Amino acid sequence: MxxxxxxxxxxxxxxxxxxxxxxxxxxxxxxLELDSLALAEFALILQERLxxxxxxxxxxxxxxxxxxxxxxxxxxxxxxxxx
Amino acid sequence: MTPRTAVxxxxxxxxxxxxxxxxxxxxxxxxxxxxxxxxxxxxxxxVDFSGRVPLTEDELDRRVGRRSWRMGRSAKLAVVxxxxxxxxxxxxxxxxxxxxxxxxLGCGMGCVDKWEEQGRRLEERGPDFxxxxxxxxVLPNLGTGEVSIDxxxxxxxxxxxxxxxxxxxxxxxxxxxxxxxxxxxxxxGGVEAGVSxxxxxxxWRMGALSERGTDPARxxxxxxxxxxxxVVAEGAGVLVLERAADAAARGRPPRALLxxxxxxxxxxxxxxxxxxxxxxxxxxxxxxxxxxxxPLDVDHVNAHGTSTPLxxxxxxxxxxxxxxxxxxxxxxxxxxxxSLGAAGGIEAALxxxxxxxxxxxxxxxxxxxxxxxxxxxxVKAPRDQEVRAAVSHSFGFGGHNVVLALTRP
Numbered sequence: 001m002x003x004x005x006x007x008x009x010x011x012x013x014x015x016x017x018x019x020x021x022x023x024x025x026x027x028x029x030x031x032l033e034l035d036s037l038a039l040a041e042f043a044l045i046l047q048e049r050l051x052x053x054x055x056x057x058x059x060x061x062x063x064x065x066x067x068x069x070x071x072x073x074x075x076x077x078x079x080x081x082x083x
Numbered sequence: 084m085t086p087r088t089a090v091x092x093x094x095x096x097x098x099x100x101x102x103x104x105x106x107x108x109x110x111x112x113x114x115x116x117x118x119x120x121x122x123x124x125x126x127x128x129x130v131d132f133s134g135r136v137p138l139t140e141d142e143l144d145r146r147v148g149r150r151s152w153r154m155g156r157s158a159k160l161a162v163v164x165x166x167x168x169x170x171x172x173x174x175x176x177x178x179x180x181x182x183x184x185x186x187x188l189g190c191g192m193g194c195v196d197k198w199e200e201q202g203r204r205l206e207e208r209g210p211d212f213x214x215x216x217x218x219x220x221v222l223p224n225l226g227t228g229e230v231s232i233d234x235x236x237x238x239x240x241x242x243x244x245x246x247x248x249x250x251x252x253x254x255x256x257x258x259x260x261x262x263x264x265x266x267x268x269x270x271x272g273g274v275e276a277g278v279s280x281x282x283x284x285x286x287w288r289m290g291a292l293s294e295r296g297t298d299p300a301r302x303x304x305x306x307x308x309x310x311x312x313x314v315v316a317e318g319a320g321v322l323v324l325e326r327a328a329d330a331a332a333r334g335r336p337p338r339a340l341l342x343x344x345x346x347x348x349x350x351x352x353x354x355x356x357x358x359x360x361x362x363x364x365x366x367x368x369x370x371x372x373x374x375x376x377x378p379l380d381v382d383h384v385n386a387h388g389t390s391t392p393l394x395x396x397x398x399x400x401x402x403x404x405x406x407x408x409x410x411x412x413x414x415x416x417x418x419x420x421x422s423l424g425a426a427g428g429i430e431a432a433l434x435x436x437x438x439x440x441x442x443x444x445x446x447x448x449x450x451x452x453x454x455x456x457x458x459x460x461x462v463k464a465p466r467d468q469e470v471r472a473a474v475s476h477s478f479g480f481g482g483h484n485v486v487l488a489l490t491r492p
Binding site for chain 1: 141
């Protein structure tokens, strides 16, 4: 169990001003009204917060929050393993 | 010159170092106390104080809502002030024909603090760490753009840049667009959030800033003998303008009339005012002629009054020469500092309030005008007086002179 989902949720509620009630694992980024500019900014913020670089194809408008979390968890595990 | 058709000012919106909203700002300027304070963003610099809007970024974001993530501070201030102005005018974006609504918000700089931050990221961490928002954050027209989106205003949009006269230029242009029938409503004024480490240091290197860092709230002192420069500040001042007949047709009494505008260029020097003040005088005389006013009709001057030695001396000479009957003079920059491109919009709004309330706010930090400046400056406390006609002066680097003549309806 990691804090990845909590970090994502915190970025969405603070930076993107999305009400907490709208956020759940099965929601897609498009459903949260993130456009392409927002997705690029979202990826940069996550990269800074989690110190792993999100692949663009794993954070598209049809990606769910659960999928982003899964991808980031995998990257974070990899990054720990190679340290 | 034939008098021009006056346009009605039907709404005001202000976000300034004096507070959030028209009432808070009016109360602050009437209190006559400087608002500048040490600025953590400027820590360690030769000038480390400024006039900030008393809202944190988080508070601003909550007011702006879902689109705030992509906005620089100037766009956020513009959105908040424009919403207040439109609400004050009794207009509802849901009801109006957005194609006939113009958005004209002057801005001198754009969010240069974000630009500097992104520049540091590029050099220190590489291209991948530059935000995709770098460009939208710095563009000076994005206040206009975000306001038009927020209000569904699909008519002409402009962000005139005449440095410290930008807000006044925007209002003069908006008047022209209304007079030409190119829009029915204009959301117009100025916005700026240009306080940054580099911009402040740049103004300091020019010798334009007050160095009274030990007492920031008393640093801005327009027309005082010991004035030593301006205090950099931020804010937004937005007015809703309509043709007077349209406002009357929808039963909306104007707060005031924008009766005349004069815009000229010194054609002299990029940053120093022309010593003869001829172009500034022409702007003042044009504004009065358009308004059908004789100079003796002017009851009050809302001066540009930056608190720099040169500006205030040139402006005082202009007022004494053209308006020798000594109308009352105030200068809001004593309280609010100099919000650059926003100042002309904010000060036009304050002039409207002076006309409405028949009350002239005092100039902060002033006992009496410097010897040799022949002005009737309002000091220490607000002065209640009859004000039927007033002018608001704005002058900007580049040699821009803009004078707005405002009258009671």
